[in-house]
Amino acid sequence: MKTLTTSELSENIKRSLGINPRSENYLLESYVAQEKTFNLPTEFLSEANKNNHIELYRGYIESFNRISSELDTADRSSVNSNNSRYRSLKIDETYNMNGAYLHELYFSNISDLHSEISMDSLAYMRLSRDFGTFDAWQNDFIACCQASRCGWAVTYYNIWTRSFMNTLVDFHSENVPIGGIPVVVMDVWQHAYYKDYLKDVKTYTYAMMKQLNWNVIESRILKADRVGKVLQAG
Numbered sequence: 259m260k261t262l263t264t265s266e267l268s269e270n271i272k273r274s275l276g277i278n279p280r281s282e283n284y285l286l287e288s289y290v291a292q293e294k295t296f297n298l299p300t301e302f303l304s305e306a307n308k309n310n311h312i313e314l315y316r317g318y319i320e321s322f323n324r325i326s327s328e329l330d331t332a333d334r335s336s337v338n339s340n341n342s343r344y345r346s347l348k349i350d351e352t353y354n355m356n357g358a359y360l361h362e363l364y365f366s367n368i369s370d371l372h373s374e375i376s377m378d379s380l381a382y383m384r385l386s387r388d389f390g391t392f393d394a395w396q397n398d399f400i401a402c403c404q405a406s407r408c409g410w411a412v413t414y415y416n417i418w419t420r421s422f423m424n425t426l427v428d429f430h431s432e433n434v435p436i437g438g439i440p441v442v443v444m445d446v447w448q449h450a451y452y453k454d455y456l457k458d459v460k461t462y463t464y465a466m467m468k469q470l471n472w473n474v475i476e477s478r479i480l481k482a483d484r485v486g487k488v489l490q491a492g
C-alpha cells in the first residue's frame with residue numbers, strides 16, 4: 259500500500275469533508291453574536307449605572323464579532339507563543355466572548371422584583387443537595403463574589419463531578435473551569451457596583467441576590483440536569 263504524504267493525506271481529508279482542497283479559506287471562524295435587550299427594573303442600581311453597563315456589554319459583542327472576522331484572515335503560518343497576531347486574537351476572542359455571554363447570563367438572572375424560590379423547585383433541591391443546605395450555597399456564592407478580584411461569581415454544573423459548584427472568575431477569562439455550565443452569574447467587576455455602592459461589594463451582592471430571577475435559574479438548572487443525565491447514560 260502506498261504511503262501518503264502529509265499533503266496528500268490533508269487533501270484526502272478535505273475532500274472527504276466536502277472541502278475544496280485548493281481553497282485556503284476552508285476554516286472560516288466568522289460568526290455574528292446578536293445583541294440582546296434586557297429589562298432591568300431594579301431600584302438597587304441607578305439608571306446611569308444600568309445604561310453604562312449595557313454600553314459595556316455592547317462593546318464586548320462588537321469586539322467579539324470584529325475579532326471573529328479578523329481571525330478569518332489572520333496569518334497562521336508564522337504563529338509563535340511569544341508574540342503573534344494570531345495568539346493575541348485568540349486570547350481576545352475568549353475574553354470578549356466570555357464578556358458578552360457572562361453579561362447576558364447576569365442581566366437575565368437579576369432584577370426580578372418578585373424574586374422567590376420554592377423549596378420544591380429543582381434549583382432549591384439541587385443546590386441544597388450539593389452544598390449541604392441552600393444557605394450553605396448562598397454563603398459560598400457570596401464568598402466567591404467577595405473573593406473575585408475583578409470579575410464574576412458563578413454557580414455552574416460541573417460535568418466531571420456531576421454536581422453544582424461555585425467558582426470565581428477574574429476578569430472574563432481567568433480561572434474559568436472547563437466542563438462547566440453556568441446557572442447563576444453575578445457580575446462583581448467594579449463597574450457593576452462602584453457608581454452606586456463605592457467599594458461595598460458585599461451590600462451590592464446582597465441587593466442583587468434579593469432579586470435573583472429563580473424562574474430563569476430553574477430553567478438553566480433543568481437543562482444542566484438533563485446534560486448530566488445524558489452524560490451519565492453515555
Ligand SMILES: [Fe+2]
Nearest residue numbers: 445447449450
Ligand atoms: Fe459588567
